[in-house]
Amino acid sequence: MxxxxxxxxxxxxxxxxxxxxxxxxxxxxxxxxxxxxxxxxxxxxxxxxxxxxxxxSYKSSKIHLRQFGEKAPANDALLVGIGENAGVVDVGQGYAVTFKVESHNHPSYIEPYQGAATGVGGIVRDILAMGARPVAVMDPLRFGAPDHPDTKRVLPGVVAGVGGYGNCLGLPNIGGEVVFDACYQGNPLVNALCVGVMKHEDIHLAKASGAGNKVILYGARTGGDGIGGVSVLASETFSDTGPTKRPAVQVGDPFQEKLLIECTLEIFKEKLVAGIQDLGGAGLSCATSELASAGSGGMRVELDTVPLRDATLSPEEILMSESQERMCAIVEPRYVDRFLEICEKWDVIATVIGEVTDGDRLEIFWHGEQIVDVPPRTVAHEGPVYERPYARPAWQDALQADDANKLPRPGSAEELRAQVLTMVAHPNQASKAWITDQYDRFVQGNTVLAQPEDSGMIRIDEDTNLGVAVATDGNGRYAKLDPYTGAQLALAEAYRNVATSGAKPLAVSDCLNFGSPEDPAAMWQFAEACRGLADGCLELGTPVTGGNVSLYNQTGDVAIHPTPVVAVLGVIDDVTRRTPVAFKDQGQLLYLLGDTKEELGGSAWSQAVHDHLGGLPPAVDLEREKLLGEILISASRDGMVDAAHDLSDGGLIQAVVESCLRGGNGARLVVPDGLDPFVFLFSESAGRAVVSVPRSEELRFTDMCGARGLPATRIGVVDGDAVELQGEFGITLDELRTAHEGTIPALLA
Structure with missing residues (x-):
């Protein structure tokens, strides 16, 4: 040719x-x-x-994402914000923590194992590129109808990919979500999060500066897998005929990545790099153009020096390949020999492929012939910006008018009891142990909390017990009913989950999963969700540090529910003061914090019992969320509560059942005066948590809540081996456990 x-x-x-x-x-x-x-x-x-x-390029989303910068709250903890590989926050004691959540949705539908595995590998390299040691991963997942045959193809492969890659890297998987809904049938969502830890002085940025500095490509050889990969796959809808484009999915090698991590960390320790970038979406095209664009000069690359797995690859294919486990570093000439020496020690291939120039062009050569001569910013940062038309869909009013609060309710205590069992056994509320047991949650020995806790928690200093907690949340049903409120509810729940464990929420990363931007209804959902999240972060004081947009999650004209997944990271001074969800000791008092209202729109009850979606989602009160968070953090630090669980999907009864099963103790509940038993159990009002309080701490705890103006209602006691609602019903823990734990294994048998 x-x-x-x-x-x-x-x-x-x-x-x-x-x-x-x-x-x-x-x-x-x-x-x-x-x-x-x-x-x-x-x-x-x-x-x-x-x-x-x-x-x-984020060409359809840029104009809406700008709000995250324009409305960003002042936050002294933020060290690196939007625009780099990942955000970085100060967590004290000289430590910085970086975290980010991204999507690998389309590749995971086509090739579930490799799509999910390389999603984990990619987000880990983003964290590594910031100068941090990766310490934990999480995986928010969405699948189609649980009884659909294709779910049995996609789910086991995705779970095996997440677990296989993360376990081989030796990274604990400390949390995430698994949600089933028919809307994700042709478009499962595989979002991956990674957390990394470093000292302040170790932060690295993706830029190529210093004329004469060398460009070194190191890691795996470049192959034909992943050509166009996620950059092309994630930029269009699937056809109605199902998965295609199989060759475009990348193939991962976690053992190569493990070597790459250790090699890179040693290189960082010796301060040998002036800039660094991982190779993910768009491969060398991205790494070279972004490094040059963010630097002070140009770059010259000799593409024929790139180590290949397939000698027949054309220059275009080499530039587009998204082969995994590769990094690109900018190194001063005096450090090149030592850089290559460390790579050889770790059995990592490293090649000088070019150098930084004093010009303003990215120039690429192939066997001496110039094949690229471009201004790098036009490739990396000055792509198209679209103001896509968007409009509130015509069906939105009818959807909201179809009020879930008017659905038939249980007419007897026996029916109420049956509906509790139905809900806790529903795939979305049932135990996910079949999935999470395939992940190593405790490798490295610093995992303090992991699923099914409200948040994952990692100790980052073994001497002081300083730690961080992370939670991911998102409810596409809420967002379908009202995308502005739905995004804020996702933020509020993740914020609440972090606070419930005793950590102070600091910062946010997000993965915004939506339908086609060429559909005005999907674009309206996206615009509203961005507005809601930006407004919510401003009010809570938690800046968005970075994240990901995944559009075109649509098959034909059928889009997924708008699914903004929000990750909140918090800091805890002493992980030994954490609060778990398990009710551990009989005789402790149960208190419901917050106000319970008749709010069932988008609820787990409406889905599990009636297969219904309609009405309005629960109202959001972010000032209440902040107050609740402050109370939960104080109570954890001062030893006033032994267990706490946020109230969200499934309401109070779901939280109580989970805490009872986790601790192996029952609970006797009493309906507060003036509250309907059904609403008491199933309402999904936000800004609430249930806590178990030692009797010796009751007065101190209730005084604190009263002084701060947070409603705290005594609703029962930890007792026995059943969950009982006084005057209504009782269900033994054995019966609850059978219902809760049997669903997922039976579905996937």
Whole structure:
């Protein structure tokens, strides 16, 4: 094949090029020609196509994401914000923590194991690139209908991929979610989060500065897997015919990544790099253009020096390949020999592929012939920006008018009891132990809390017991009813889950999963969710440090529920003061914190009992969430509560059942005066938690709540081996455990 070169492209302006096949629109191709003053070479066209894809450029979402910066709350803990590989926050004692959540949705539908595995590998490298040692992962997951045959194809593969890659890396999986809904049938959501720890002085940024500094590609060889990969897959909807494009999914090697992590950390320790970037979406196209764009000069790359697994790859394929376990470092000439020596020690291939120049162009050569000559910012940061039309869908009013509060309710104590069992056995409320038992939650020995706790918690200093807690939450049913409120409810629940464990919430990362941006209804949902999340973060004082947008989660004209997944990270001074969810000691008093209202829209009860979605989601009161958080943190620190569990999906009864089963103790509950037993059990009012209080601490605890103005209602006692509602029913723990733990294994048998 004759290679296109810059000179040849200049001399042949009318040569037809496959821009449409690469996912570009006519106006985008015209814009590339305008930038370059000529037609692009084949290699340049490949670079622009992947970097201007929806996944890499955020071209449909940028105008809405700006709110996260414009409305960002003042926060002294924020060290690195939006725009880098991951956000970084100060957690005290000289430590910084970096965390981020991203999606690998489309690849995981096509090839569940490798899609999920490489999703974990990619987010781990993002954290590593900031200068941190990865210490934990989490996995918020969404699948289709639990009884659909394809769910049995996708779910086991995804779970095996998440567990296989994370376990091989030796990283504990400390939390996440598993949600089933028919809306995710053709578009499962595989979101992956990683947390990393470093000292302040070890923070690294993705930039290439210093003319003469060398560009070193190190890690795995570049292969044909993942060409176009996630950058193309995540930038269009699936057809109605099901999974295709199988060759585009990357293939991961966790053992290679483990070597890469240790090698990189040793390189950091010796301060050998001036800038670093992982190779994820868009591969070398991304790494070279972003490093050059963020730096002070240009870059020259000799592409034929890139180590290959497949010698037949063309330059375009090498630039587009998303082969895993690769990093790109900027190294001063005096450190190159030592850099290569460390790589050899760890059996990591490392090659000098170019250098930083004092110009302002990214220039790439292939066997001496120039194939790329572009302004790097136009590739990496100045792609298209679309103001997609959006409009509140015509069906929204009817959906909200179909009020879940009007659904038939249990007419007897026996029916009430049966509906409790129905709900706790529903796949969304049932135990996920079949899944989480495939993950190593305690490797490295610093896991303090892990699923099914409200948040995952990791000790980061063994001498002082300083730790961090992270929770991820998102409720697509709430967001379908009202995307603005739904996003704030996701934020509030993650914030509450962190506070419930005793940690102070500090910062947010998000993964915004939505339908096609070319659908005005889906775009309206996205715009509203962004507005809700930005407003909520401002009110709670928790800045968005970074995240991910995943659009085109749609098959034909059927979109997923709008699913903003929110991760909140918090800090705890002493992990030995953490609060678990388990009711451990009989005789302790149960208190309900917060106000319970008749709020059943989008509820677990309406789904499990009636298969219904309609009405309005619970109201959000972020000032109440802050107050509740402060009370829970104080109570944990001062030893006033022995257990706490937030109230969310499934309401009070779900939380009580989970805490009882976790601790092996029953509970006797009393309905507060003026409250209907059904509403007491199933309402999903936000801003609530249930706590167990030692009798010796009751007065001190209730005085604190009263002084701060937080409603605290005594609703029962930890006692016996059953969950009883006075005057209504009792269900033994054995019966509850059978219902709660049998569902998922039976579905996947």
């Amino acid at each position: 004759t290679l296109d070169s810059v000179k040849h492209a200049t001399e042949t302006p009318d040569t037809e090029q496959p821009w449409a096949e690469l996912g570009l629109k006519q106006d985008e191709y015209d814009r590339i020609r305008e930038i370059l003053g000529r037609r692009p070479t084949g290699a340049e066209l490949a670079m622009y196509s992947v970097m201007w894809s929806e996944h890499c």
